[in-house]
Amino acid sequence: MLTPIDSAVLRDLKRGNVSAFNILVATFESPLFRFFYCRDGNWHLAEELTAETFAQLVTSLSGMRGGTEQLRAYVFSTARHVRSRYLRKSPPRHTSIDANIELSWSGETPFDNLTQAETVKQLLRAVSQLDANVRTIILLRFVEGFSIGEIAESLDLPTGTIKSHLHRGKCRLKELLLEMGCEL
Numbered sequence: 001m002l003t004p005i006d007s008a009v010l011r012d013l014k015r016g017n018v019s020a021f022n023i024l025v026a027t028f029e030s031p032l033f034r035f036f037y038c039r040d041g042n043w044h045l046a047e048e049l050t051a052e053t054f055a056q057l058v059t060s061l062s063g064m065r066g067g068t069e070q071l072r073a074y075v076f077s078t079a080r081h082v083r084s085r086y087l088r089k090s091p092p093r094h095t096s097i098d099a100n101i102e103l104s105w106s107g108e109t110p111f112d113n114l115t116q117a118e119t120v121k122q123l124l125r126a127v128s129q130l131d132a133n134v135r136t137i138i139l140l141r142f143v144e145g146f147s148i149g150e151i152a153e154s155l156d157l158p159t160g161t162i163k164s165h166l167h168r169g170k171c172r173l174k175e176l177l178l179e180m181g182c183e184l
Contacts, residue, residue, distance in 0.1 A: 005068055014062050025054060028075050035079060049086060053079045119182065126176035134169040137162060 005013075005027055012020035032053055036046035056078050064074050127135055137151055148166070152159045 005071055007068055010068050010071060014064065032079055049083055053082045056082055122177065122180050122182050126173050126180065129176055130169055130172060134165050137165045138169045141166060
């Protein structure tokens with residue numbers, strides 16, 4: 001069990017006592033990390049935002065109002081603001097289909113590995129049945145991670161054509177996979 005923060009520790013935190021900050025870190029490091037990791041699914045970002053939250057708390061805790069019963073809310077409010085500031089400053093990230101597959105398949109057991117391999121084989125079989133142009137666009141987008149603009153430029157096609165091929169390709173893949181008995 002973690003050390004609860006009492007009013008004496010809170011008073012020391014507001015005064016900038018290093019040992020009090022060590023207690024704060026020991027108490028909130030894991031919960032903050034879980035908060036960020038569950039929100040974003042990115043281990044390194046969660047570590048970075050957790051550290052940034054503690055850095056922010058070093059400067060802001062002296063102005064905190066209330067007692068120990070408000071500390072948890074104050075810490076997580078600071079974490080929320082740190083995350084919001086990070087998201088405003090950073091460019092939007094596009095996740096590929098590969099990232100989603102990686103998160104959903106841990107591959108911890110042989111059965112999981114076998115299931116993943118069978119699903120990949122079925123998916124590749126379905127992709128191979130697509131029209132060549134649609135197949136190329138699907139692979140560039142979801143395997144290689146190209147943006148729609150990059151695909152349009154590399155294939156010398158209008159972006160509207162790329163978008164319609166992507167839509168039709170995903171619909172056709174869904175039909176093919178259902179015909180093969182895959183669970184979606």
